[in-house]
Amino acid sequence: MAVTQMRDGGQVLIWRWSDRSRDVAPRIRIALRCTLRELGIPDETIEGAVMAAWELTANSLRYARGPYEMRILRKDPLFVFEIEDSDPRVPVMPPSCSSETNAFTELAEHGRGLQIVDKFTRGRWGFRLTANETKIAWMAISTTVNG
Template sequence: MAQMRGNGQALIWRWNDETRHIASQARVALRCALRELGIPDETVGDAVMAAWELTANALEHAHGPYEMRLLRKGPSFVFEIEDSDPFLPVTPSFRDSGVKAVTELPEQGRGLQIVEAFARGRWGFRLSGCEKKVAWMAISSALED
């Protein structure tokens, strides 16, 4: 399922606005792909949780079709979720804000705080070559750090 292509990219899953049971299918597909690629079990759970936050944002604020990918970047991987909305949101700055995610952030801001904590600031948004939005985050492998 998560076999890397020659360009270091693995397609995990594609779906559209009509697809049902997205949450469970996306999480299972990503969990399996990360394990197949050798990401340690202790990292997989957190990676899936953070990746789901980016995916949930795409589902809430954009439209399909959607594509979930992993890219090999040296010893680590980059998770990407692409949607069909070309609008790039403003990336909030959580560093040095003094805000505690669990107690002070409104419900709408907690997901990106999870992504920030997991990816240690290595995440964001960009446009693809087809003018589609891509949300991304780094996932460290066992060989990194």
């Protein structure tokens, strides 16, 4: 499931799977957690990174079809997590929460995951389309605890 390559001087770790792959969720979370440790991401950052990356991945699994590809690219001083799927539709970010709104209890069921990603990455995330009309969801992971 994992392949390591070098691209543009940065390490890229790739996982590929299809709609028929089994036990994708736990395998991805474990592989991502291990990869971040190997890359020297501080332990204090890993859990948040895995949670935010999983939110982007879960959206791909729920709303798109495979094949899927997950990558981590070194872009000093950050790592960039990417998940690519075959759906060219880009999700719309829900409006930011006001200071009176608790994002985890008061937002509708949909959109809370992207709020988690936004908070963890401090706004360093997004979506882009490829020339092949696939969608890539990405987020930046800081290499420091205070990011």
